[in-house]
Structure formats: structure tokens, C-alpha cells
Amino acid sequence: MRLLGNIGRRTGQRLLSSVPALLGVVVLTFMLMRVLPGDPAVFFASGPSAGQEEIDNLRREMGLDRPIPEQLARYLLDIARGNLGRSLTTGQSVLTDLRQRLPASLELTLSALVIALGLALPLGIAAALRPNSIVDHAVRFVCTVGVCVPTFVSGLLLIYVFYYLLGMAPDPTGRIDIFAANPPDITGFLLVDFLIAGDMEGFQAAASQLVLPAFTMALFVLAPLARMTRASMLAVLGSDFIRTARSLGLSRRRVILTYALRNALLPVITITGIVFSTMLGANVLVEKVFSWPGVASYALDALLASDYAPVQGFVLLMASIFVMVNLAVDILYGIADPRASMS
């Protein structure tokens, strides 16, 4: 109970201390908007033929004739009200667009994270159990090469092998085959929605679309996770309490999984937060390769069409996710190591 209280207090503290970071990002996006080429009023005016009077009216309406601090205050107020502006390309409000597309991105990123952890932990443990063996060298080789392959190259390689050569993967465009029926829109996560609807065929179809992009992203972040697991496992395995556990005759499985791994996981949790942040960036590339209808490809299309409100909304969204992930990492760390939340 006391532990829970501690975690709660710590969470509150962290939440408060993340406010400046978030505010900094908001101000940064505002500044970016201010230095953006072109006058937004001209942009929003009816067309290139719009008269000076119409533009002036728009400037007044949008508050662009006010001093900059006031504009910043208005911008912050707008964000607090959830008004992120309107996308010129889709004609919808940015918030609606982002909300529609966020589940696709999250589904991809989270599956990739699960795959990456599922591969990295066993690899790292295997390498740490037999340092300088063939297994260790193989893992090191995979890690060294893994960080050098750009996601847009490994993604295309996977498409070539599994779609073109082997014919195992479906057409690598989008989350679901265009002829397939969509599940009822409950959570927006296709896998979850198909499961809720009890449509196993649909679940399989959605999963098979997801496998290649998720693996592409997982391969990219495999290296830091596996390396950290190996290093931290090695350190823990050399410590006294492991020697004690061994000398007591505990089974190998128990020593490794119960005693060593639990302690070795702490640094891995910390690096998982950083890895997640890298994945949010890699999302842009992977979504483009697989024509994935997520927030990153939305922002990218808007960016290339000089439509800036979605880009700002996207950066803001990434910043908020990043703050929340750091918070989650912190809470997990507190659960894994109660000493951390005591101090």
C-alpha cells in the first residue's frame, strides 16, 4: 500500500516536471509557425486573386496583426481547447484527422516494440550466458549490422523476399486489403476490433498486413535492446547473489529467469523509452514504404503540400506521446525497483 502511494506521488511529480518540456515544445512549434515561409492569411484567402482588403480582414480575424506574445497566448488557448487548426488538403480539422489515424500508427509501433523485445531479450540473454561464444559473436554481428540498415531499405528487402519471391505476404499497401470488409470501428486498432467482432479471418488478414512493417521497425531497434540486455545480464550474472543462488543448488532456469533477469531488466526498461522515441521517428519512413495510413504519413503528405497545421499538430502529438512514454517508463521502473520510488 505504501509502495502504491509512493508510486502515485512519484507519478504526480513526474507529470508536473514534464509540463515545462511540453510547454517548450508548444512554444517551439509556435515559433516554427512564425518563421514558416508565406503569410498564413494569404494561404487561407480565397485564392491568388484575393484582394489586399480580404487579406487584411483575414489577418485581423486570425489575430495576425496583434503583438507576438498575445498571439502566443491565443495559440496556447487554442491548443487547450483542442483546436489545432484545419488541414487544407483533407478539409477536416487536424484533431479529427489525427484521431482517425493515430490507432494505425500506434498499432504498428506497439506490435514492433513487442516483436523487438521478444527477439532482443532471448538474444541478449543467450549472448550473456556464453560470452565470446559463437552465439555471442552472432548476436553482436546482427546488432552491428542492424543499426546500419536504414528502415526504408530493410522494409523494401522484406517486401522483395516475402511478397515478390515467396508470395507469402499480401500486397504491401495499407492496413487491410481494399476488398476486405472493415471491422466495426470500436478502438480503431484493427487487430483488437476484429477480435471483439469475433472475425478470425479478418484478424488474420490484418495481422498479415502488419507483419512486414512491424518487423522492419523491430529490426531497426533490435540492436540497442539486445546490447543493453546482454551488458546488464553480464553485470548481474557476475554479482554475489547469483553466486549464492547457484551455490544453494537452485535450478539454472530459476537462477537466470527469476533472480538474474528481474534485476537485469531495469536498464532495459530505461532504454525501451528511448527506443520507443526512435520508433516514433522511424514511423515516418516505415509508413511511407508500406503506404500505412498513420499520423506520420499524414503529416508527411501535408508537409510536402505546404499544409502546415497538420505538421504542427503532428509534432505536438509526438511530443505528448513522448512525455507519456517517459512517464510510463518511470512508473514501470518504480514497480521493478521499489528502491527508486522510495527516494
Add this chain to the structure above:
Amino acid sequence: MSAITTLGHAGWVLRGNPVTVVAAVGAALLIAAALFAPWIAPYDPIASNVREALQPPSAAHWAGTDQLGRDIASRVLFAARIDLAVAASAVSLSFVVGAVIGSFCGYVGGALDRAVGRIVDVLMAFPLFVLAMAMVAALGNRVENIVIATAFINLPFYIRFARAEVNIRRNLGWVEAARACGDSHISVVLRFLLPNILPAMAVQISLNLGWAILNAAGLSFIGLGVTAPTPEWGIMVAEGARFITSGQWWLVAAPGLTLMLSVLCFNLLGDGLRDILDPRMRT
């Protein structure tokens, strides 16, 4: 005397670490290829020849031709110039700015140091590729802005590194001596501390070059920066991507592989340099 022992030590480390030698040779070859591209490349990288479009690798075109019949090998060679130039200028820019900011923070300490440290922490954990994207969007879609954006996302690493290195040296005897001789603080930092941390920062530079190449190629892959007819690895992969589902793998293979190998070379070189300069860090 000391130069000889350092070289001897480097030689001894290199003998035990042939991978670093291979990486150094690879990096040198890459730079040479970029420098001498106009003389080595068998074809004009931009001239199209529609009759020979989409040919698989052959004796005449040993990396094949693309959808406009351009020789891919020649394009990859010329692309090395842009990719390496962008990465090198970005890394030097962030190295100079980061080293100066970081050293002064480490030297002065106090509230300024804490504030900068906090900003750097936040920046480092932020999705940096997204930040680079947003910066290119704000500054305008041009090559020099790719350099600035790539330099900016590298900056936190240099600031943090220089700060830490200067911080452990600021009260050492020779720094005190320089101060006692009447050198100003600025002069102590620029003339004594910065040169002293340079070897340690060389490792960081090599490791960052690979990362900068990846970022710059990634930005042009999504259509930012370098524009279409210019040969550049990221764009070449992006153009070739359309043909991968119909089995024309060679459009992506050569630029993708070169990109990967160059990043690999710089990373391995950085690891090797770290072994030579700082044996304690060896893993």
C-alpha cells in the same frame, strides 16, 4: 617520443583489431570514390537512355539501369558526393557549435549549466527524426536546411559530451596553471581545454557521421531536400521502391547497400578509435 609510442600503441591495437583496419580502408575508399566520381563513373549519372531502361545488372551496366535507363553504378558514385558532403558539413557544424557550448557549460557550471543540461536531456529523448522533419518544413525544403536540421539533431550529443569532458578537467593542475599565468577564462577554454578533449571527440565524430548519413538519406527518401534528377542514395531508393513489387530489385540494391556499408564503416571506425584512444571503454 610520445608520438612514436602513441603510433606504436595504435599499431598494436590495430593488429589485434583487424575489423578497424578494414573499416578505415572502406571509409577511405568511399571518400576517394566520392572525390573522383567524375573520373571513375563509366556513364553520365543524369543522362537518360530510355531504350536501355530497367535492365538488370550486366557487363555493360554492372549495377543495372533505372526506369530512365540511367546507369545505377554511376549514379551511386556521384550520390556519394552529396551524401558525404551533407553528412560531413552537418557533423562539423554541430561539432563546432556543440563543443563550444558544451565546454563553456562544463567550465562555468552553475545555473546556466543546469539549464542547458536539462534542455539537452529533453532534446535527446525527443523523436529526433521528427524534429529534423519539422525544421526542414519550417526553414524551407532545401539542401542547406537538411544540413542545418541534421546538425541540430546531432548537437545535443556534442554538448553533453564536451560538457562532461571539460567538467572533469576544469580543476586539473594545468588548467589552474593557465589561469595563474593570467589567461582569461575564454582563452583557457578555447586554447587549452578544447584541444585537450579533441581526441575523445573524434570517436563521437566518426560514430555521428554514420548516423548523419542515415538521417540525411532518410530525409531525402521522404522527399525533403535534394530533388529528383540529382543522384542521391535516399532518392534513388525512393524511386526504386515503386519497382520492387514487380521484382526489379537492382534499383534499390546498389544505393541501399552502399548506404548501409558506408554507415557500417564509419560506425566500426568509431568503435575502433575508441579502443585506441580509451582502452577502458572496450566492450
